[in-house]
Amino acid sequence: MSIQGGCLCGKIRYAVNGDLYDISHCHCSMCRRQHGAAFATYADFDPGDFAWTSGETLAKIYETSSREGWCFCSECGSTLAGTSQGIVTSITLGSVDGDPGIRPESHIFAGSKAPWHEISDDLPRFDQWPPETWKPASKGN
Numbered sequence: 001m002s003i004q005g006g007c008l009c010g011k012i013r014y015a016v017n018g019d020l021y022d023i024s025h026c027h028c029s030m031c032r033r034q035h036g037a038a039f040a041t042y043a044d045f046d047p048g049d050f051a052w053t054s055g056e057t058l059a060k061i062y063e064t065s066s067r068e069g070w071c072f073c074s075e076c077g078s079t080l081a082g083t084s085q086g087i088v089t090s091i092t093l094g095s096v097d098g099d100p101g102i103r104p105e106s107h108i109f110a111g112s113k114a115p116w117h118e119i120s121d122d123l124p125r126f127d128q129w130p131p132e133t134w135k136p137a138s139k140g141n
């Protein structure tokens with residue numbers, strides 16, 4: 001399966017040539033501030049499945065001291081991906097075109113969610129990262 005996505009101004013486009021899995025809503029204070037939203041939604045993929053298809057030179061990365069961060073369009077500001085040590089490790093589900101097929105499976109860092117936001121679904125909630133033993137259904141067994 002191939003997933004396409006891109007930023008608001010349309011200059012940056014990407015493709016994930018494989019399946020997305022482990023879609024999580026992250027409620028940590030850094031994601032909230034970076035997105036300007038109640039939470040951020042990310043999807044993982046197998047290494048090597050991600051490729052920029054246009055506008056890569058406009059993509060800017062900001063990482064915190066832990067070398068985890070985000071990749072966004074330097075023209076329109078859309079956050080397209082999560083990064084680790086300068087490498088794209090997840091995409092933001094909000095930047096995906098159309099219906100990616102799979103659905104969110106967890107809330108992470110729910111322990112630091114915005115006080116003004118109530119989580120109102122029944123997905124598993126983890127105060128921080130999920131425990132190593134937890135495997136989302138999308139990852140198979």
Ligand SMILES: [Zn+2]
Pocket residue numbers: 007008009010011012073074075076077078
């Ligand atoms: Zn843009």
Ligand SMILES: [Zn+2]
Pocket residue numbers: 026027028029030031032040109
């Ligand atoms: Zn986060």
